Amino acid sequence: MQIKNKIFVGALAVVISALLWSLDGTFLRPHLASLPPSFVVFLEHSLGFVILLPFLFIYKFELKNITKKQWLTIFWVALFGGALGTTFFTKALFLTGFVDVSVVILLQKFQPIFAILLSAIILRERFPAKFYIYAFLALIGGYFVTFKDPTSINFGNATTMMAIFSLLAAFSWGSSTTFGKYSLKNINYGLLSALRFGFTIIIMLIPAIKYFSTLSSIEPNVWKTLAIIVFTSGAVAMYLYYFGLKKIPASLATLCELAWPVSAVIFDYFFNNNILSITQITGATLLIISVTLATRLNKTQTISGIVLPGANNGEKVGARTANLDVALAKDLAKGLYSCKVSLEGTFYRGLIYYGFNSLTNKDCLEIHILEFNDDLYGKNITATTERYLRFPKKFKSVEKLSEQIKKDLSQSFSE
Structure with a gap:
């Protein structure tokens, strides 16, 4: 119940x-259009940092636990999530003239795609073929969301520039989400929020300093809006987000974030009287569904079952495996994964393969436990996927299969 x-x-x-x-995006930020985007970002983070400052003192003892790698990721989160992401987003909103504001927010659904692709580049991960299909469909959806008339495009107009800045914001925030989850490993979410805002102020000081002379001319209503942002969508929302992110899996967080684009369309209608065209609604639907499906492919899967008798081909290819019922892999994309294996209360590293077996000429579900040679028949085994390593392959000979298995094992031991 507690869980x-x-x-x-x-x-x-x-x-x-x-x-x-x-x-x-739909109601508050439009009131800041009289200010340069970079100055808006600096001011809202400065005010937000004041609110979050107590966390630096309350959890100062945790600062010494932050590793060099974590400091780098926190800086990345501040640079891309705080400085660049918010600046690009604000610029995109201003370019819309506050017509179809929800389009800018809908395009933020590319964030998970960018986050997954970034992890592929940095961690050299691979993903099931379906991921790339869904990503392509998301691009098509994003195209139709952006342009009310998809047949008439001027790459130099404000709509196109709005789309570019929106996608830059999505990339920036997507990358910061990837590193933000890592940053939360051993520090408080309030402390992380404070550090993010603090670093963002330092970064934005450079582009914002030239506007300091205009501080006295900022209208009271603008200051009021900035204050409201701090206590709602700024510091408070960031605190709530990191609070929630620490308690739920990333896959569930992605689904919860769907509240953003859906509510944006509703708010944009009520606050700005903007209605998406049929083409844009179709594109938005395709975009959201595609991104959701692509994200689901990236989540971990847990498979548990009784080890079945196999064909005893392990000795031939150089790796003994535990065979499980293929039906257990109904939600698993075909391919080879690194995994964590639980057996009789002990955890091991391993590999799990679901796909075509060149020796039996049919699909199989097999688990290989690294550095383990005991008999597994009849035992209950549980494996949780970690990284997707490669697509399934067909081999014309046992020798070729054996060579591939050696490569797979070598890659696993090197991780």
Whole structure:
């Protein structure tokens, strides 16, 4: 029950933060159009940092636990998530003239795609073929969301520039989500929020300093809007988001974040009287569904079952495997994964393969436990996928299969 409550509270926090961000883009941020985007970002983070400053003192003892790698990731989160992402997003909103504001927010659904692709580049991960299909469909959806008339495009107009800045924001925020989850490993979410805002102020000081002379001329209504942003979509929403992110899996967080684009369309209608065209609604639907399906492919899968008798081909190819019922892999994309194996209360590293078996000429589900040679028949085994390593392959000979298995094992031992 406690776990369910924890997940519910975490999911609710992410949904609330998503709703606040939606309110920001459709209602609050338009009131800041008189200021340069970089100055807006500097001011909102400066005010937000004041609110989050107590966390630096309350959790200062955790600062010494932050590793050099974590400091780098926190800086990355501040640079891309705080400085660049928010600046690009604000610029994109201003370019719309606050017509179809929800389009900018809908294009933020590319964030998971960028996050996954970034992890592929940095961690050299591979993904099931379906991922690239879904990513392509998402691009098509994004195209139709952006242009009300898809047949008439001027690459120099404001709409195109809005789309470019929106996608840059999506990339920036997507990358910061990837590193943000890592940064939360051993520090408080309030402390991370404070550090993110603090670093963002330092970064944005360079482009914002030339506007300091205009501080006295900023109208009271603008300051009021900035204050509201701080206590809603700014510092408070960021705190809620990291609070929720620490309590729920990334896959669930992605689903909860769907509250952002959906509510944006609704808010944009009520606040700005903007309605998406049929083409844009179709594109938005395709975009959201494609990104959701692509994200689901990247989540971990747990498979548990009784080890079945096999064909005893392990000795031939140089790796003994535990055979499981193929039906257990119904939700698993075909391919080879690194995994964590649980056997009789002990955890091991291993490989799990689901796909065509060149020796039996049919699909199989096999688990190889690294540095383990005991008999597994009849035992219950549980494996949780970690990284997708490669696509399934067909081999014309046992020798070729054996060579590939040696490569797979070598890659696993080197991780």
